[in-house]
Amino acid sequence: MNSIITEIVRHLGTDEKEATLIVTKAIAGGETTEGNLSDWFESRFLPNLVFIEEDGYARMCIDALKIIGKTAATDYGSSRQRDFGQSWADMTRGYLGELAFQLFLEKRGIVVSLGHEVGELDDYLAGDIQQIKKHGEELRAPKIQIGIKATKWNGIWLDIPGDQFSHSEAHALIKVGTGRDHLFAFFKKISVFKDKVLKVGQDIGLLTAEQSTEIYDSIPTFKRIPAYIAGFVRRDSGYPLGKYDGKKGRKHYTITTWEGPWGSADMERVKREQEITGAATFSGIGKFSHDSAYIFNTGSLLWEQQKWDNLISEL
Numbered sequence: 001m002n003s004i005i006t007e008i009v010r011h012l013g014t015d016e017k018e019a020t021l022i023v024t025k026a027i028a029g030g031e032t033t034e035g036n037l038s039d040w041f042e043s044r045f046l047p048n049l050v051f052i053e054e055d056g057y058a059r060m061c062i063d064a065l066k067i068i069g070k071t072a073a074t075d076y077g078s079s080r081q082r083d084f085g086q087s088w089a090d091m092t093r094g095y096l097g098e099l100a101f102q103l104f105l106e107k108r109g110i111v112v113s114l115g116h117e118v119g120e121l122d123d124y125l126a127g128d129i130q131q132i133k134k135h136g137e138e139l140r141a142p143k144i145q146i147g148i149k150a151t152k153w154n155g156i157w158l159d160i161p162g163d164q165f166s167h168s169e170a171h172a173l174i175k176v177g178t179g180r181d182h183l184f185a186f187f188k189k190i191s192v193f194k195d196k197v198l199k200v201g202q203d204i205g206l207l208t209a210e211q212s213t214e215i216y217d218s219i220p221t222f223k224r225i226p227a228y229i230a231g232f233v234r235r236d237s238g239y240p241l242g243k244y245d246g247k248k249g250r251k252h253y254t255i256t257t258w259e260g261p262w263g264s265a266d267m268e269r270v271k272r273e274q275e276i277t278g279a280a281t282f283s284g285i286g287k288f289s290h291d292s293a294y295i296f297n298t299g300s301l302l303w304e305q306q307k308w309d310n311l312i313s314e315l
Helices: 002-012 016-028 034-048 054-068 084-106 182-189 192-203 209-218 266-274 305-313
Strands: 049-052 111-114 129-133 146-151 157-161 170-176 225-234 243-248 253-263 280-282 292-297
Touching: 002 016, 002 034, 016 034, 034 049, 034 225, 049 054, 049 084, 054 084, 054 182, 084 111, 084 146, 084 170, 084 182, 084 225, 146 157, 157 170, 182 192, 192 209, 225 305, 243 266, 253 266, 266 280
Parallel strands: 146 170, 253 280
Antiparallel strands: 049 225, 111 129, 157 292, 170 225, 243 253, 253 292
16 A cells, blocks of 8 residues: 555655555455556556646636625535635636546547536536537537546545436546645635735734744645546436445444445335444445435546447547
8 A cells, every 4th residue: 555655645745645545545446456466556546546736726616705705605415514715726626526527538539528507516417518629629509418536535425415416427426636725725825814814914923024924834735636537427327216335333333335326215215124223324424414416425426438439429
């Protein structure tokens, strides 16, 4: 494992802690095993990796800002409110996932334009790809729709709430390496803190020059953002009943894989089938905030080059 962690540090320009998280979550999601990490890294991770530069981040950040005030500020399927800053950061991450997929297609010689519409923050509707241009073609509407979902490095589930699964012919999951402070790192890059916020603190006597420098240095520095296209699922594959696997304890059961439809009543089904008296929960997340969805662990996603070629040929 250590050698793969070192390689991820080198390729992504990240630290060992983040590289370790990437590897452990790939294992937890069922993408690979500890004994097969080298093959996962060479065959799956590297070929499906793209990088978002500062100008791309700026465009997605502004796109999110343009509509954030018109967008519902609740988590999908719950009443929990997000403040403006969190909503902006979350929507920006979602748009970065779409941009990563755009870059992924560009590596294959395909130009696409994205559709950014007002909606729920966690809602990715049919139409994420608005137009497409293949070799020898003019820009046109895609023949099929691909829904795009973004998550952090620690995400191991493609979670498609409500009836969203029927909106698109395929759904892709993108792991975006933003961390939780990406918006502040960008503000630091464009001198919002040094020239504005911290300067005000010094001007009104709340900060010394030394304190201002200390605070400035503690803010993360912006760097290009890696994104891993983890894979996709097809709507036409057919999932009559959610298939699962997991780990059974003395009292509780932890679901480590799930493939297909899920409803809150399924947890009772799992408990009954596994003959447990405690709780059935999902690895890494516990439970979902909504009552119905299509759920897939990252290890159950399609990701091979031929699978992507087949899907892209239908666009």
